[in-house]
Amino acid sequence: MTCPDITERLGPMYELIEARTRLYPKLARLHGKLSLIASQ
Structure with missing residues (x-):
């Protein structure tokens, strides 16, 4: 299972x-x- 848009999905949480x-x-x-x- 891969998720190529993981950076976009986790970006807001990482910034928080x-x-x-x-x-x-x-x-x-x-x-x-x-x-x-x-x-x-």
């Missing part, structure tokens, strides 16, 4: 995963800061 992994470090830092503020 890339966008989320790029944002993760910033969100993790923000979460840490908010946790620190909330614990005071």
Whole structure:
């Protein structure tokens, strides 16, 4: 079984995963800061 258009089909999902992994470090830092503020 082959799927010649697999790149086109998975492209949007790949872009979504890339966008989320790029944002993760910033969100993790923000979460840490908010946790620190909330614990005071």
